[in-house]
Amino acid sequence: MKNRIKELRQEQHKTLREVAEAVDTYNQNISNWERGKSEPKLATWQKLADYFGVSFDYLVGWED
Template structure:
């Protein structure tokens, strides 16, 4: 699942407030947060720029701070239990630790 809602709440923004900042309706933001619809590439980038994160991170991927590789954990995986990047074995992920 993407991190739009998590970042919106962390920044104390309402659906309407975020929508006004990135020129989207609160309904569109809600559908994106709930996975009903997926943002277009330009919208992903606008949201990532607003929150100052990478698009892969915003999409819910784990992003390695060393190699910048990214992957989506398995559905049943507990993010906190993933110890290192599968590509370079770095133990740190952008925003996760």
């Protein structure tokens, strides 16, 4: 399963810093999540989905 954080970030022309600030975390965390090295907590997944304007299921790759 591949999450869509990087895809959405690039489509929306957002920097790592912008996304990190929006969900109250560090740039490195966003980078690690994009590369699958770690995963955000459930509440952060939801913040990311809200930020990008997509469903949780879409963000985590469960639906198209």
